[in-house]
Amino acid sequence: MQTSSGFFFTFFNVDIAVQYLPALAVGAAVTLGTGLAVVLTGTVLGVALAILRALECRVLTLAIVAFADVLRSLPPLVILIVMYFGLPEVGLPLSALFVTWFALSLVLAAYTEESVWAGISSLPDGQMEAARSTGLSWWSAMRWVVLPQALRRAVPTLTNRIISITKNTALGSVVSLNELLNAAQGASSLSGNPTPLMMAALSYVVIFLPLVILSRWLERNWVRC
């Protein structure tokens, strides 16, 4: 009984939870907003790069492959730190929010490009040829015939990447972005109690579980054909 109430006092302290709820709510909003922005810009940029790569222009392809390979080999944390602490040295001070959003968007774009490109290049040439043979422009054939099929093929790897990279908004805490984890750490050291950290963990589940469930649904209902 004694140990049990000690456990609750330490990890699920109601008074502390109530006290720091507003601060954590702000942090959660920042995490959610940054995450959504990263998903949007990262996937749009990634799909655009995959389409440009399908043009099969050598210079363009080389640049896109180099971009994707470099960004996939760098740890996201390194990109964040270099941008946040390095760029001001060359006269380019950037806000923590911008750096977190921009760095993660680029990383997600690199992975999205690879997944979507894999989808595009796995389609038989006959799909593009059939579409072009009916008079569709290259772009229309891409838009209405190739891309819908390529995206379906990319969904399983893409949803996993989106989830794992979006969770990296937590890295924003390192560059003092006031997101969920940072808010929780601050609250936790102020109060001398880990309850805010538990609240943050729960919030992550609340924010990301729907995304995980949505990805399962997409994989089940949209991947066919």
Place this chain on the structure above:
Amino acid sequence: MGTNAILEISGLRKQYGQTEVLRGIDLQVDKGQLVCVIGPSGSGKSTMLRCCNLLETPSSGRIVANGHNVLDPKTDINRMRQDVGMVFQQFNLYPHLNALDNVKLALCKVQKRSADEARKIAMSALERVGLGHKAGAMPAQLSGGQQQRVGIARAIALAPQIILFDEPTSALDPELVEDVLGVMRELRASGMTMLVVTHEMAFAHAVADKVVFMDGGVVVEQGSAADIFEHPKETRTRSFLARYANRLVH
């Protein structure tokens, strides 16, 4: 060259690196004609066909399709392709769209027809190939013969002046071949101009207005179906047809 020509090919050459696949092809298809191209695998038949709507870029030569100078850089290729339909060996239906939407796509996106109009035209094309009742079916739910007939509907819906058929029955189970050939006979009867690369000798013999025998990237011999099948002049034509005759016997 006759004034009735829908398709005129002259001096057509195609090289892949050092390999010359087409070595000067001359061929004419007149309005309403069904011309069959026969010949051994690797003779350049399909490459020749694919040059006609620029799925392959010829190395040199001249192709005029329904008045479009195909190799002129100023020619609007997408406009030309609406006049020159194509049916593929592997059908190449769009697997994510149902039969009706497969046929409708170019009507909507290329010819910019209203949804309602496109639907009507697509339905009548599907009915022409006997698949009006399968409009809502996905390609994966259709047999090979049905898929190929949707492929033909997709081509005829755009009201082309000529349709190119690239071995349209080669990927089909034998019992489904006749379905597709039947549709092609009906198209022929309705006056559609067709250039057909095929291994169906009986079909070519019975239906073709002209038969072209290709081997090694050249037209070895061309003439009426009776000329080619009953009185071939060239040794290469005779030995090719003899091989086919033997195959039919076995």
